[in-house]
Amino acid sequence: MTAAEPIRLLLFLVGVATFVGLNAAYLVWVERKGAGRFQRRAGPTEVGYAGLLQPIADAGKLMSKQLIVPPGADRVLFRLAPIMMMPPAIMAFALLPFSESLVGIDMNVGLIALFAFSSFNVIAVMLAGWSSRNKYGIISAARVVSQNVAYEIPMMLVIITVLMVSGTLSLTAIVDGQSGAFWNWNLFALASNPLMPVTFIIFFICMLSETNRAPFDMAEAESELVAGAYTEYAGMGFGVFFMAEYANIVIGCALAVVLFLGGWHSPVGVFPGVFWFLVKLYFMVFLVIWVRWTFPRTQFYGLLNLSWKILIPISIFTLLLSAVMIKLV
Amino acid sequence: MKNIFKEVVGGFYTLTVGMGITLREFFRKPVTVHYPRESLKMPERYRSHLIFTSNDDGSSKCIACNLCVKACPTDCIIVDGEKKEGEKKKSVTKYDLDFTRCSLCGACVEVCPTDAIVFSKRYNLAATDRQQFHIIDLCRDLEERNKKKAQ
16 A cells, blocks of 8 residues: 555545535435426426525525434434444445546455445444334334345345356456447346346346335335334434435446446447446436336335245346356356 | 246336336426416406406496496495596496405396406405405506506
């Protein structure tokens, strides 16, 4: 490690913190605008041009609110839960390769570290639900744990499939393996696994579920559980959960881009680098929003049935298929 | 086994159909009207409280004949008029409508021999006080409209 390395990491951290904050603020705006357009409304229009200052007004409102700890709640855990939610999300950003050079830490086990960080939010949501001494919170905590356990399995099986194709755990090396035009992306690696698009769809479904997005937003489920685990949180306590949720969405989408869509590589050969990474990233984010405003929330047993009866068998099958294909070819 | 396969593929197909529909709506124009900034045009037969129609010179067509007062089932109209010098017909000096009692039946509009009163299309009629609707002064309303037109 050279002397400049800590400074570079510090600058990267500042950059990532800014990116996460702005993303959370403006993805809310994009989400609300998108929701409006999908339902043929205009979305926010009042604050600033096309409602562009709305996130800033919202942030101001959230920050000026009193942080209330409900009586009977576990004070320490209640405060700890939002604190535990945010750092893993920011840490995970350090591992994402935005371009050849723009990567915080290029670990040789980057993928495992990323999953370790991104699975952390389950514990934070569970703690939040449990410590707030609220029936909705408890139900939400129980749901979020069983949901995430159920969806971690097909997610991991899909990841192993991709790993067998690319043969490395380093995120930069995985992206490097997909260089060239778009038919080199893992999504179209049909030679080593003809079911790769299906694998991608399973990954996408699991990603939606892991980030607690509709149609799998069992943890929040505002029509049945008020706001689930976040019911008792006021002001920035709620704001932090919200930011971390959007940060997790960005991480999930970035992971989809890295694993399947060729990372920073250009599909047509022009503008390589961070530009294409962000284009693909926000395309995935748009897909997530699109799915949310198209489908209603599933029932809980439907959600578990989908994982155990459909996604896990299919992902085991694709795993075995790619193992056989790689061995034979 | 065959059923499960059918269910998964068929189910996924219906999901893509749904997403196609929402994407089509995404690129269409919003149908909502941003009310305080823009408002819908009221339909032709919308009935709000009475207003005067006017002659070309801005005066009321009302001849204070009191037919509307007699036609009114709830007695919510008070009309007074006087005969100005050099004019054949009477002209109106006072036309007060008690809008709290008016049922918008239209008997007055129908009976009016000179078509002096019509239903307006004013629907922003909120007030914090009921008194505001006890007397709607149609003469003053016509004056105010004339003034606005003059500006």
